[in-house]
Each structure stands twice: as structure tokens, then as C-alpha cells.
Amino acid sequence: MTTHTLMWEARATEGRGADLLEWTRTRATELTSATPAPLRTELFHAPQDRVLCLTWWHPDDAPDLPELPEPPAELITRAVHRWRFESVEVL
Numbered sequence: 001m002t003t004h005t006l007m008w009e010a011r012a013t014e015g016r017g018a019d020l021l022e023w024t025r026t027r028a029t030e031l032t033s034a035t036p037a038p039l040r041t042e043l044f045h046a047p048q049d050r051v052l053c054l055t056w057w058h059p060d061d062a063p064d065l066p067e068l069p070e071p072p073a074e075l076i077t078r079a080v081h082r083w084r085f086e087s088v089e090v091l
Contacts, residue, residue, distance in 0.1 A: 003039065004057040005085040008068045009050060011077045017049030020075045024051050027068045036061040 012020035021043070028041050038055040045051055057065050070080055 002059045003087045004059060004062045004065065005087065006055045006057070006065060006067060007081075007083045007085065008053040008055075009081045010071055010075075012049035012051065012075055013077050014049070016075050017045065017051070020049065020051050020071060021045055023071055023075060024053055024068065028053050028055070031055065031066060031068070034066045036065070 008024075010020060010024070025043060028043060031038055031041065036057065038057055040056040042054045043051065044054075053068055055065075067082065068080075070076075
């Protein structure tokens with residue numbers, strides 16, 4: 001099945017990585033009750049206090065998919081990066 005994947009990535013201000021991760025976790029959890037809701041959601045933490053959220057969506061749900069918002073300015077060093085992908089193949 002082809003899916004749509006939304007990628008959301010933010011970099012926390014120094015020492016605020018755990019706060020950004022918790023903020024992102026809360027917003028991602030809220031998506032589970034949205035209509036449509038993601039098929040799957042994963043959170044990642046990386047060096048330099050980066051937080052990544054990937055959400056997978058049913059192909060019929062595009063193009064108007066709900067996205068995570070911009071975090072409060074005091075939590076991030078720059079604007080959030082967002083990309084949309086469409087699944088090509090599962091190996």
C-alpha cells in the first residue's frame with residue numbers, strides 16, 4: 001500500500017532538548033484523535049538536541065493532512081523543517 005509520510009524536524013535551544021521532545025510527544029499524541037488520524041507515528045531524538053517526528057497516512061487522506069505546529073520560539077533555534085514523502089516500495 002502506498003502511504004504518505006510527513007517528516008517534521010526541529011532543533012532545540014541549548015539544554016531544552018527534553019522539553020522539545022515532550023512538547024512534540026504531546027502534539028503527536030493529539031494527532032491520533034484528529035480526522036484523519038495517522039496510521040503510525042514515530043519520534044526520534046538526535047545529536048544537537050534535534051527532534052524528528054514521522055507520521056504515516058493512508059493514501060486517501062492526502063493532500064490536506066494535519067501537521068505538527070511550530071513549537072514555542074523559546075524551545076527552538078530555527079524554524080521547523082517539514083517534508084512530505086510518498087512511499088515507493090517496501091523492501
